Amino acid sequence: MIWDAVILGAGAAGMMAAIEAGRRGRRVLVIDHASAPGEKIRISGGGRCNFTNLHIAPERFLSQNPRFALSALKRFTQWDFIARIDAAGIAWHEKSLGQLFCNGSATQVVDMLVRDMERAGVTLWLGCALGEVRREAAGFAVETARGMQLARAVVVATGGKSIPKMGATGFGYRVAESFGLPVVETRPGLVPLTFAEQELTWMRPLAGVSLPGRVSCEKIGFDEALLFTHRGLSGPAILQISSYWREGEPIHLDLLPGRDVAADLRAARQTQGRAALRTVLGNWLPERLARHLEEATGVTLPVGALSSATLDRVAALLRDWRLVPVGSEGYRTAEVTLGGVDTRALDGRTMQAAGVPGLYFVGEVVDVTGWLGGYNFQWAWSSGWAAGQAV
Incomplete structure (x- = not known):
């Protein structure tokens, strides 16, 4: 079978992209080497998930081109994600500086996303290692521990290098470089x-x-x-x-x-x-x-x-x-990774790679890093949503 989209990574951005693509009738496969989806969501905000911020603005994101994020952030806003949280019956509260947290456990957000993927007909493979991603006549071939998967589109949502004990790697950057895309030097961000x-x-x-x-x-x-x-x-x-x-x-x-x-x-x-x-x-x-x-x-x-x-x-x-x-303290305790796939190589509206039709990069793997306080989750929701509308 040829998938319409294979999404690499079952974090915030990857699951968001999968939900949107699935709702548009696409056959979607999400693959993650971790044993559970949304691990960064689960541990964020002291276990209560600081899922967005009321004061989202492009100047609160670091990038070689800070305005790159503007299109996605305007098209799927914090208010849009709050509406989904409300529709799921998840109670939340505002803390200082516009930060929004769940009243209960962050797992409610993970459960909401997994449930939305299931309802959208998305297939999820966990504990599945990834290998090479290469161009094929029909689109892309993705090497996995469950065998080669063919897809018309690939969305790279593998995150950055922060918190390696949770399995974070530079895999997404290597995929970008294998297709000739530039990568801005990475370093730990939001770190002691x-x-x-x-x-x-x-x-x-x-x-x-x-x-x-x-x-x-x-x-x-x-x-x-x-x-x-x-x-x-x-x-x-x-x-x-x-x-x-x-x-x-x-x-x-x-x-x-x-x-x-x-x-x-x-x-x-x-x-x-x-x-x-x-x-x-x-x-x-x-x-x-x-x-x-x-x-x-x-x-x-x-x-x-x-x-x-x-x-x-x-x-x-x-x-x-x-x-x-x-x-x-380095990536061991860093909340995010600064740098990443150069935004000059991506379409800000769709997150598609220039010159590589069907290849998308979303979330932390991209050279867009928000302030502390829910900004990086909003970038994940917004960029994942944008790619999900395009694949």
Whole structure:
């Protein structure tokens, strides 16, 4: 039998493409080497699946061509996916910054997608290894552990390299390169940052300390929580900035965003003159961090004895604490992969490869990476939907 479409990968984008193609009457086969579909969906959002975001916009996606994603995102929006969640009876709630989560388990989303595939007549093969994909007269031949499969179209939805313990590989990039398509250099994204030993010496005692702050790099910044760890820095603000940070660059921490710290310290000099600096800082910051910052400033006198210049120096540290990471925790803990199949080689409306009719790339394997908070799932839904309308 010749399939109308063979979809490689049973993640968010692959299942979405399969549903749409199946609903259009196509004979669709989805193949995944994992033993269960939608594993990244299942573990996302602490098991509650941050399935989209209310504030989807092209500038919140990283790519060599950020506007590439616009067509798919406009044609299948967050509101469209929310409607499917509602129709499936899945209760959800909004958290901070427009992030939408299931009230219950993320498996509800996986179950919805699998059910929709079944209703659309899609065939799903799990635990099936993939081999070479090559052009044939009738379309494509896909080597699988269950034998050669022929298809008029192939949709590559194999994800990126992030979280290899879940079976993530660079398979999709190799397929692209085998057809002569360019691949933008890949690297871990949305990942904790690591530091040299001299920094870790003082960071380790702060492990577990979390606080709201602003983390910036170059011209971009994020106001979210940051977390000290035994290996460096994590938390939403750090994960966000990691996608923009490059080796050798500093990051800047504002520990009290929105406050006039210099004015607050001057006021404390009048009202808490006998207090140590760590005590005053402890009014606004976690106690362990306040102690470290006192040591970092070298201040030993009580606040009442400090000059305005010294208070300004302390305020400058709190508002712009410059740190230089040495790296990240890598694909082991990265939530996404930056880079991927070059968008210049794809049609933004259909996700079809230029010069290779019938070959499509969707989801994380493409050089489109969203911010933390449901953006990458929305790209998966939107790009999968777009390919599913075309195969």
